[in-house]
Each structure stands twice: as structure tokens, then as C-alpha cells.
Amino acid sequence: xxxxxxxxxxxGCGCGIYVNVADDDxxxxxxxxxxxxxxxxxxxxxxxxxxxxxxxxxxxTSPLIRQxxxxxxxxxxxxxxxxxxxxxxxAMMGEDNTDRIGVISSxxxxxxxxxxxxxxxxxxxxxxxxxxxxxx
Amino acid sequence: MDxxxxxxxxxxxxxxxxxxxxxxxxxxxxxxxxxxELYVVxxxxxxxxxxxxxxxxxxxxxxxxxxxxxxxxxxxxNLVDRDFIKKRTENYEEMKKSVENCTPEWAESISKVPADxxxxxxxxxxxxxxxxxxxTMGVTQQTTGVKSIRALANxxxxxxxxxxxxxxxxxxxxxxxxxxxxxxAALPDFLPGYQRPEWQQTKDRFTxxxxxxxxxxxxxxxxxxxxxxxxxxKAAYIVGENPILSDPDQNHTIHCLExxxxxxxxxxxxxxxxxxxxxxxxxxxxxxxxxxxxxxDRRVQMIHKVIEPVGDSKPDWEIMIEIMKRVGMDVKYQCxxxxxxxxxxxxxxxxxxxxxxxxxxxxxxxxxxxxHPGTPILHVGEFKRxxxxxxxxxxxxxxxxxxxxxxxxxxxxxxxxxYHTGTMTRKVWTLxxxxxxxxxxxxPKDAENLGIKNHQPVKITSARGSIVAPALxxxxxxxKTLFVPFHFSESPANRLTGQNLDPIINIPALKVSAxxxxxx
Numbered sequence: 001x002x003x004x005x006x007x008x009x010x011x012g013c014g015c016g017i018y019v020n021v022a023d024d025d026x027x028x029x030x031x032x033x034x035x036x037x038x039x040x041x042x043x044x045x046x047x048x049x050x051x052x053x054x055x056x057x058x059x060x061t062s063p064l065i066r067q068x069x070x071x072x073x074x075x076x077x078x079x080x081x082x083x084x085x086x087x088x089x090x091a092m093m094g095e096d097n098t099d100r101i102g103v104i105s106s107x108x109x110x111x112x113x114x115x116x117x118x119x120x121x122x123x124x125x126x127x128x129x130x131x132x133x134x135x136x
Numbered sequence: 137m138d139x140x141x142x143x144x145x146x147x148x149x150x151x152x153x154x155x156x157x158x159x160x161x162x163x164x165x166x167x168x169x170x171x172x173e174l175y176v177v178x179x180x181x182x183x184x185x186x187x188x189x190x191x192x193x194x195x196x197x198x199x200x201x202x203x204x205x206x207x208x209x210x211x212x213x214n215l216v217d218r219d220f221i222k223k224r225t226e227n228y229e230e231m232k233k234s235v236e237n238c239t240p241e242w243a244e245s246i247s248k249v250p251a252d253x254x255x256x257x258x259x260x261x262x263x264x265x266x267x268x269x270x271x272t273m274g275v276t277q278q279t280t281g282v283k284s285i286r287a288l289a290n291x292x293x294x295x296x297x298x299x300x301x302x303x304x305x306x307x308x309x310x311x312x313x314x315x316x317x318x319x320x321a322a323l324p325d326f327l328p329g330y331q332r333p334e335w336q337q338t339k340d341r342f343t344x345x346x347x348x349x350x351x352x353x354x355x356x357x358x359x360x361x362x363x364x365x366x367x368x369x370k371a372a373y374i375v376g377e378n379p380i381l382s383d384p385d386q387n388h389t390i391h392c393l394e395x396x397x398x399x400x401x402x403x404x405x406x407x408x409x410x411x412x413x414x415x416x417x418x419x420x421x422x423x424x425x426x427x428x429x430x431x432x433d434r435r436v437q438m439i440h441k442v443i444e445p446v447g448d449s450k451p452d453w454e455i456m457i458e459i460m461k462r463v464g465m466d467v468k469y470q471c472x473x474x475x476x477x478x479x480x481x482x483x484x485x486x487x488x489x490x491x492x493x494x495x496x497x498x499x500x501x502x503x504x505x506x507x508h509p510g511t512p513i514l515h516v517g518e519f520k521r522x523x524x525x526x527x528x529x530x531x532x533x534x535x536x537x538x539x540x541x542x543x544x545x546x547x548x549x550x551x552x553x554x555y556h557t558g559t560m561t562r563k564v565w566t567l568x569x570x571x572x573x574x575x576x577x578x579x580p581k582d583a584e585n586l587g588i589k590n591h592q593p594v595k596i597t598s599a600r601g602s603i604v605a606p607a608l609x610x611x612x613x614x615x616k617t618l619f620v621p622f623h624f625s626e627s628p629a630n631r632l633t634g635q636n637l638d639p640i641i642n643i644p645a646l647k648v649s650a651x652x653x654x655x656x
Contacts, residue, residue: 016432044158061447106376110427128354
């Protein structure tokens with residue numbers, strides 16, 4: 001068994017947790033980090049229990065592309081990413097695309113990922129329309 | 137957060153802290169054990185009110201008149217901190233004039249909070265040395281949200297409750313990294329580190345790192361959806377968001393997502409929103425990647441990879457890098473710490489925050505260089521802008537009010553065992569069993585008048601649409617007021633909410649919708 005120290009992914013408190021993982025990678029459970037500066041060894045119900053979705057059978061495990069009949073089919077990463085790039089490039093026109101392309105990032109993503117989203121939007125897609133759910 | 141436990145008075149406005157920020161609420165209880173007092177303002181008798189020394193059962197959407205009246209009382213009864221006002225603020229006289237007519241009796245007529253209760257709140261707040269204010273979306277999600285926060289700032293400044301431990305006005309940030317998403321400028325009007333795109337020095341700095349970039353004031357989420365509706369917006373890339381449940385006016389949101397020609401959604405599940413995508417990209421969860429989150433204390437902390445990404449999913453940053461390359465950008469990051477190195481260069485506030493340094497307890501920004509220990513309290517000695525600016529925040533009714541057709545006010549929120557649109561928590565059986573489905577809270581008197589029985593399905597209708605949910609009869613909610621949590625896709629509260637926006641920052645008034653309720 002290994003114990004990995006990390007930060008809870010739910011609310012803005014940012015509690016310290018240990019995730020206990022068996023040798024076959026099964027997640028056994030979460031225990032609080034006793035000396036953590038925020039949580040001091042306590043957790044709420046989401047902190048204790050909220051990991052079970054990770055291996056839920058409904059997780060997306062492959063890229064999906066919509067077909068003409070409206071249903072999705074599985075696709076390779078290469079094909080899906082090429083479709084994404086094509087679709088985004090296709091919407092680009094002229095010098096600035098602020099009204100043409102919207103980028104919605106996430107409070108669920110890391111700082112590094114949000115930085116990439118801001119950079120992709122403004123420097124790659126040339127749109128200033130980038131936002132996340134802080135208002136909601 | 138340790139600041140909370142040191143307070144002598146905690147004024148909680150529009151924050152259901154025990155449900156939304158359970159670990160922050162433990163700090164409130166620590167303070168209470170040490171003899172602090174708790175004052176609560178909320179349209180619902182939330183769990184905190186059971187422990188409160190005073191409670192104001194306010195009408196949804198009317199925090200501003202109550203706050204202005206508290207300021208009025210504090211000035212009139214000569215409880216202001218003259219020294220603080222003189223040394224550290226400006227524009228006091230104008231603000232003072234603006235609240236001259238904001239008597240507690242006037243505020244009572246709008247907010248339904250008794251004038252004497254308002255006086256009690258004002259006196260207690262002004263005369264307690266370590267008085268702190270905690271708030272969340274119950275203040276912001278209304279048409280006078282920004283004005284209310286500015287009024288809270290006025291309140292804190294006239295009494296000198298700023299820049300010292302256990303004082304200040306403290307927003308508890310909702311999602312795990314909502315603070316960081318703002319810091320990194322997933323915002324239309326900033327570049328990373330809250331640098332304004334229109335400043336020349338920002339342009340120079342980012343042109344050096346990014347090359348050419350779009351430096352306009354962009355469109356926010358609400359405006360983006362309107363552009364989709366008008367057929368102007370042609371493509372959207374949505375990562376880890378489920379606007380169909382979280383954004384106001386669900387029917388409008390669905391219409392816009394159907395209309396946009398190209399939509400990419402990246403998430404860990406096929407969410408209600410992903411159902412409308414042209415391409416869906418499978419992302420890894422927070423236990424399957426590396427990086428940093430910034431909590432409500434501005435504390436930047438590490439997350440570590442616990443297991444490999446499930447199936448063929450990938451961490452968001454890897455997918456983003458692939459897209460960046462494919463739209464022609466030159467990208468050289470090998471891992472998240474390479475990205476953080478660039479963030480160090482691009483911002484002041486994260487200037488000295490590296491993965492290496494934050495391993496133990498995290499670092500609170502601003503942290504301008506690699507020797508800096510971080511900053512636990514902002515505005516010590518001086519406000520960021522120099523002098524604290526008093527503002528004038530006159531109340532006006534904008535948006536939904538009770539009418540003959542829609543005689544109730546609906547307010548929305550969360551329950552403790554669920555998270556946002558329930559994408560994750562509804563799939564955890566131990567959490568799902570606590571609240572398996574949505575509900576609508578209604579006062580016993582209203583239920584009796586309408587012949588509604590407990591747990592009976594009822595239909596709630598606004599000008600935007602209608603939903604069905606079981607009734608939960610409780611005197612924890614004000615009369616003529618309803619509450620629906622927004623986690624549940626089968627009774628989506630945001631089908632009822634509307635596009636009434638705060639005119640200053642466009643936050644939708646999710647906490648105030650006029651509705652009617654009837655037996656199904």
C-alpha cells in the first residue's frame with residue numbers, strides 16, 4: 001500500500017488529504033493530513049468519501065466525435081485533436097476573434113492549466129473571450 | 137483561516153458556511169468556544185443560526201439597504217474610527233452624505249429586518265475590536281452584488297476593521313481552485329496576475345513571453361452565450377464546466393449550445409453540456425495529475441498524481457498543450473512545473489512560487505520572489521491602491537420582484553454532501569444517499585395555504601421555465617420565499633433563474649427569482 005499526500009479537490013478550503021492506494025492501484029480510502037495547516041486533521045463528508053467517482057464506469061475513457069446521425073463514436077486522440085484544431089482554426093478570421101471564439105476554463109483545473117487556457121485563448125486563438133465559473 | 141478562530145465577532149452574510157465550507161466553519165466554532173459572538177444574515181435559518189447570538193432573516197436581494205443602514209447607524213451614533221478614516225481613506229464625506237437617508241426604518245421596509253436588529257448589528261460590529269465579515273454568493277449573486285461588497289468595504293473602513301488579524305471582509309471562495317482560475321486570468325478583463333491588458337507595461341511583458349496576443353476586454357460567460365444566440369460566436373472550447381446546470385436560464389443555455397457551429401467539451405464524464413458537443417475530450421480527475429490549486433486563503437498548494445489516468449483519459453494540461461501545438465503555437469513544456477516557471481516570469485504575485493518551494497504548507501500570494509515567505513494578510517498598513525476609497529452605493533430595485541403572477545422569491549444554493557452540478561458527488565453512493573434528489577423548501581404557512589403536503593411533488597414556475605420537485609416544509613425558510621439546490625439535473629434550479637445581471641460585473645442574480653408554486 002502507498003499513501004500519497006495531496007490537496008482535496010472539492011471546495012476552496014483546500015484541505016490536506018492522504019489517498020491510500022493498494023498495490024494493484026485500487027483506491028482504499030482517504031485519511032486526513034493531521035498536521036495540515038488548513039484542515040488540522042479534519043475533513044468533511046466530501047473529503048472523506050468523495051473519491052469513489054474516480055473509477056466510476058461512466059467515466060469518459062476515450063475521445064468522442066459526433067456523427068452525422070447525431071450519435072457519438074469513439075475516436076483516437078490524434079483524430080479528435082485534429083478535429084478540434086480544425087474547428088477552432090476554422091472559426092478564426094482576421095486579426096482578432098474575441099466575438100467569434102469563446103474559451104471557458106474551470107475552477108476545477110490547476111493554476112498551470114488555467115494559465116495555459118488564458119494563453120491558448122489570447123495568444124493562440126486570438127480571442128480575449130476567456131472566462132470561468134466564478135460568477136456562478 | 138486561523139484568522140477566523142481569533143475573531144471576537146464573526147458576521148456571516150450570505151454564506152451557508154457549515155454546508156459549503158465545512159472546514160472554514162470549524163474555525164467559526166473554534167472562535168465561539170473562545171467566547172466570540174456570531175451574527176448571521178440570511179433568508180434561511182441555516183445551521184449556523186442555531187449557534188448565532190443574533191440573526192437577521194433578510195429578504196433575498198436586500199443586503200445593500202441593511203448594510204447602508206448599519207453604516208448610517210454607526211455614523212449617527214458616533215462609533216466611527218476617526219483616526220483610521222483620516223489616515224487611511226478618502227471620499228468619506230461623500231459616502232456619509234449618501235447614507236444620510238438610509239435609516240434602519242427605511243431598510244426594514246425593504247429587507248424586512250427589524251430596525252432594532254439592524255441597530256444591534258451595527259453597534260456590535262462597530263464596538264468589537266476583532267470583528268470580521270465572512271461572505272459568499274449570497275451577497276454577490278444579485279443585481280446589487282458589487283455595490284453590496286463595496287458597502288461592506290465602507291462598513292469595514294469606517295470602523296477600522298481592515299488590515300489587522302481577524303478583521304476584514306473575507307469572501308470564502310467556492311470551488312477548489314476558483315481563486316487560482318482568476319489569478320491565472322481565466323477572465324476576460326485581465327492577464328495573469330490581475331494585470332490589465334490595456335496597460336502598456338502588461339502588453340510589453342506578455343508580448344515578450346507570448347508573442348502577439350489579443351489584448352481586448354473580452355466577453356464573459358453570460359455575454360459569450362448571448363453571442364452564440366446571435367449567431368456571431370462560431371466556436372467554443374469548454375473545459376470542466378457544466379453550464380447547463382450551473383448557468384442561469386437553462387432553456388436559453390441549451391438553445392445557445394445547440395446553435396453554436398462548433399463546440400468542444402473536455403470533462404471527466406459525459407455531462408449534460410457535453411451531450412451538445414461536436415468533440416468530447418476525456419480528462420483525468422484531480423487524483424490523476426500534478427499541479428497546484430490556490431485556496432480561499434490565497435494559499436498555493438500542490439496536488440499529486442495518485443493513480444494513472446483512467447482509460448485513455450489525459451490530464452487537462454496535456455490536452456491543452458496538444459491543442460496549442462495544433463493551432464500553431466510553439467510549446468515546450470514537459471511538465472506542470474515548467475508551466476509554473478513561466479507563471480513566475482509572467483506575474484508578480486506568483487513570482488516566487490515554485491513547485492519546489494510549496495511542498496510543505498504552500499505559499500500565500502503575493503510572493504514576488506524566491507526569497508519571499510508569502511503574505512498571510514492583505515492591506516496591512518496600506519491598501520493596495522494607497523488610500524482606501526469610500527464609495528457611494530445607492531440601492532435600487534433591478535430584476536425580479538414578487539408579482540401577482542409570481543408571488544414567491546426563489547433563492548438557490550447547495551447542500552453539504554453535493555458539489556456544484558453533482559457530476560462527481562452524485563456518483564459517490566455514500567454522498568448520494570444523503571440527498572438522493574432535489575427539493576424545494578417552503579414555509580409551513582405557505583404550504584398550508586396552498587394545500588401542499590411534505591414530500592409532495594410541486595411545480596415551480598418562473599418567467600423562464602418550470603421544474604417539479606418534492607416539497608420540504610420547514611420554518612427554516614422565510615415566508616413567501618423558496619429554496620431549491622442547483623445540483624440536481626432532474627429538478628434544475630437554473631431552469632428558473634434568469635438573466636438579471638449585476639450591471640457592474642455581470643454576475644447573474646441566481647439568488648433572486650420571482651416564481652409561483654403549485655401542487656403538481
